[in-house]
Amino acid sequence: MTAPETHLLAPQRQVGEVILAMEDVWLSFGGVKALQGVSFDVREHEVRAIIGPNGAGKSSMLNVLNGVYHPQKGRIVFKGESFADMDPHHAAEMGIARTFQNIALFRGMTVLENLMTGRNLRMKSGILAQALRVGPAEREEIRHREAVERIIDFLELEPYRKTPAGQLPYGLQKRVDLGRALASEPRVLLLDEPMAGMNLEEKQDMCRFILDANDQLGTTLVLIEHDMGVVMDISDRVVVLDYGRKIADGTPDDVRSDQAVIDAYLGSSH
Amino acid sequence: MFFRENGQFKSTYRADQQLLPILQDRVFMAGLVAFAFLVVPFVASDYLFLSLVIPFLILTLAAIGLNLLVGYCGQISIGHAAFMGVGAYAAYNLVLRLPFLNFLVVLVLAGFVAAAVGMLFGIPSLRIKGLYLGVATLAAQFFLDWVFARVKWLTNYAPSASPPPVELFGWTVDTPVRKYLFLLSVLLVFTLLAKNLVRGHIGRAWMATRDMDVAAEVIGIRPIYAKLTAFGVSSFFCGVAGALWGFVHLGAWEPLAFDLNLSLSLLFMIIIGGMGSILGAYFGAAFFVVLPILLNRIPGMLGFEMSTATASHLEVMIFGVLIVLFLALEPHGLARLWAIGKQKLRLWPFPY
Numbered sequence: 170m171t172a173p174e175t176h177l178l179a180p181q182r183q184v185g186e187v188i189l190a191m192e193d194v195w196l197s198f199g200g201v202k203a204l205q206g207v208s209f210d211v212r213e214h215e216v217r218a219i220i221g222p223n224g225a226g227k228s229s230m231l232n233v234l235n236g237v238y239h240p241q242k243g244r245i246v247f248k249g250e251s252f253a254d255m256d257p258h259h260a261a262e263m264g265i266a267r268t269f270q271n272i273a274l275f276r277g278m279t280v281l282e283n284l285m286t287g288r289n290l291r292m293k294s295g296i297l298a299q300a301l302r303v304g305p306a307e308r309e310e311i312r313h314r315e316a317v318e319r320i321i322d323f324l325e326l327e328p329y330r331k332t333p334a335g336q337l338p339y340g341l342q343k344r345v346d347l348g349r350a351l352a353s354e355p356r357v358l359l360l361d362e363p364m365a366g367m368n369l370e371e372k373q374d375m376c377r378f379i380l381d382a383n384d385q386l387g388t389t390l391v392l393i394e395h396d397m398g399v400v401m402d403i404s405d406r407v408v409v410l411d412y413g414r415k416i417a418d419g420t421p422d423d424v425r426s427d428q429a430v431i432d433a434y435l436g437s438s439h
Numbered sequence: 440m441f442f443r444e445n446g447q448f449k450s451t452y453r454a455d456q457q458l459l460p461i462l463q464d465r466v467f468m469a470g471l472v473a474f475a476f477l478v479v480p481f482v483a484s485d486y487l488f489l490s491l492v493i494p495f496l497i498l499t500l501a502a503i504g505l506n507l508l509v510g511y512c513g514q515i516s517i518g519h520a521a522f523m524g525v526g527a528y529a530a531y532n533l534v535l536r537l538p539f540l541n542f543l544v545v546l547v548l549a550g551f552v553a554a555a556v557g558m559l560f561g562i563p564s565l566r567i568k569g570l571y572l573g574v575a576t577l578a579a580q581f582f583l584d585w586v587f588a589r590v591k592w593l594t595n596y597a598p599s600a601s602p603p604p605v606e607l608f609g610w611t612v613d614t615p616v617r618k619y620l621f622l623l624s625v626l627l628v629f630t631l632l633a634k635n636l637v638r639g640h641i642g643r644a645w646m647a648t649r650d651m652d653v654a655a656e657v658i659g660i661r662p663i664y665a666k667l668t669a670f671g672v673s674s675f676f677c678g679v680a681g682a683l684w685g686f687v688h689l690g691a692w693e694p695l696a697f698d699l700n701l702s703l704s705l706l707f708m709i710i711i712g713g714m715g716s717i718l719g720a721y722f723g724a725a726f727f728v729v730l731p732i733l734l735n736r737i738p739g740m741l742g743f744e745m746s747t748a749t750a751s752h753l754e755v756m757i758f759g760v761l762i763v764l765f766l767a768l769e770p771h772g773l774a775r776l777w778a779i780g781k782q783k784l785r786l787w788p789f790p791y
Binding site (some may be wrong): 216237257258260261262266267274275276277278282285286287289290292299300301302306307310311314315318337349350353 | 452453456635636643649650655656661672
C-alpha cells in the first residue's frame with residue numbers, strides 16, 4: 170500500500186487488547202432508566218454482539234459509546250484514554266463510526282457523495298482552495314475518491330455510484346450506510362441492527378460484508394442484532410442486556426446456556 | 440439519441456469528476472458562453488439590457504447565494520436582501536472613503552463584510568431550525584433595514600446612496616453593453632466558484648447537514664462549521680450581488696431598495712427555479728424577470744388593454760399560484776424539469 174493514510178486491505182485478524190470499554194454507566198431519561206451500571210469491553214479486531222429484548226437499552230449503549238447520549242454517571246475508555254462523556258465529533262475523529270437502526274443516509278446525495286462524507290474528517294483544503302479547485306484541493310479530492318472506490322468495490326456498489334441514496338431499495342441503503350461508516354476507516358464500528366428487515370439472502374450478503382470488514386480491514390465490530398442465528402455464528406463474545414442491566418457476558422456458547430438469559434427471553438416462572 | 444453518453448468512457452477519476460463529464464454538455468456550454476459574449480452584445484437593444492438582462496444577471500448571482508444556504512445546507516433565510524444591502528452599503532463606503540481601490544477589490548471586500556454580518560445572524564441556526572430560524576432571519580432583515588435608514592453615516596449624510604459610475608482599469612462601465620459584459624463575467628466566475636464548492640467536501644458537509652443532521656454529526660461533520668460557512672459563503676455571494684445591484688443596476692438607491700420584498704423574491708426564485716441547484720438559480724431569476732414583462736405585453740398583443748395596476752396584481756397572483764404548484768408538484772423546480780427533459784433526450788425519438 171503506497172498511500173500512508175489508509176490501512177485498508179491489510180489483513181490483520183488477531184484479537185488483541187481491550188480497545189473500547191464502558192465502566193459503570195448510568196443513563197436515564199426522566200424516570201426511564203435506560204442503563205443501570207453497565208460495564209463491558211471490546212477487544213481489538215473482535216466481533217462483539219449486544220443482544221437483549223426490545224427496550225433493553227442496546228441502542229442507548231451505542232449512543233453513549235459514540236457520544237450522542239451523555240450518561241449521568243460512568244466512564245468510557247477508548248485506547249487507554251478515559252472520558253466522562255463523549256461528543257459525536259470527537260468520537261468520529263478518534264475512529265469510532267456507526268450505522269443506524271432506521272437508516273440515516275443523506276437521501277438527496279448520490280451513493281458516491283454519501284461515501285465521500287465518510288472522508289470529510291480527513292479532507293483539509295480550505296474554502297477558497299475548494300472554490301478554485303486548483304492543485305492540492307483537486308488532488309485531495311481524487312486521493313479520497315480512490316479510497317472510497319475501494320469501499321465501493323468491496324461492497325459491490327459499482328452500479329449505483331451516481332444514484333441518489335434515497336432512491337435505492339432498502340437492502341442497498343443498509344449497505345450504503347455500512348459503506349459510509351467504513352469509508353471513514355474506523356478503528357471501531359458500531360452497527361445498530363444491520364440486518365433488520367432483510368430477507369435471508371440479503372442477510373447472508375450483509376454477514377459476508379461485515380465479516381470481510383472485520384477480516385480484511387481489521388475493523389473492530391460492535392453489533393446489535395436480533396437474529397440469534399447470526400449473532401451466535403459471527404460474534405466472538407456476546408453481552409446480554411435486560412431492562413438496562415447486563416445479565417450475561419461471554420462466548421456465544423456460555424450465553425446460550427445461561428439461565429438468566431433463558432429467563433429473559435422465554436420468561437421465567439417465579 | 441441527441442444526448443447519449445455511450446462510448447464516453449472515463450479512465451481517470453479526474454475525468455469522471457470534471458464539471459461537465461458529458462461531451463454534449465461541454466459543447467452546449469461553450470456555445471452558450473460564446474453566444475452570450477459575442478452575439479448578444481450586438482443584437483440586443485438597450486431596453487432589453489436595462490430592463491431584462493442586467494437585473495437577470497444580478498438576481499441570478501443573489502439567487503445562487505441564497506440557494507447555497509437554503510437549497511444546499513437546508514437553513515432557511517428570509518433576510519438575504521438585507522445581506523445584499525450590507526454589501527451595497529459596504530461597497531459604497533469603500534468607494535467613498537478609499538477611492539483609490541480597484542472596484543474588483545471593493546466587490547470582494549464588500550462580500551466579506553456581508554459574509555461577516557451573515558454569519559453573525561446565522562448563529563441562531565445552531566440552536567433552531569425551520570420556521571423559527573426563518574423568523575430569526577426575518578429579524579435580521581428588519582434590523583438591517585432600520586440600520587440602513589437611520590445610520591446616516593452609511594450614506595455620508597445624504598438621503599440616498601449615489602455612487603460614481605464603476606470604473607475598471609480605466610474602462611468606465613456606463614453603457615448597457617459594457618454593464619452587461621462586466622456582469623456576465625462576474626456571474627460566470629461566481630457560478631464556477633459555487634459549482635466547485637458544492638462538489639467539494641464543504642458542499643457535501645452542507646448537504647449532509649440538510650439531509651440528516653444527526654448522522655452528519657456522527658460521521659464527523661461539525662454542524663457549527665457547516666452552518667456558519669453556509670451562511671458566510673451565501674452572504675458573500677449576496678453581498679457582491681447587492682453591490683452590483685446598487686452600483687450597476689440602480690445607480691443610486693434608497694434604504695428601501697433592499698427590503699423584505701426582495702428577500703421574498705429571492706426565495707420565490709429558488710423555489711421555482713429549483714432548490715439545491717445552481718442551474719435552478721438561473722431559471723428562477725429568468726422566470727422572475729421575464730414574467731412581469733410578458734404580463735405587460737401579452738394583453739396588448741392580444742388586442743385588449745390592461746392597466747398596469749391590474750397587471751401587477753395579476754403578477755402577484757400568478758407567482759402565488761406557481762409557488763403553490765411547484766411546492767406541491769415539483770419541489771425541485773424548473774431545474775428538475777430540465778433534468779427530466781435531458782434524460783428523455785437520451786433516447787428520443789426512439790422508444791428505448
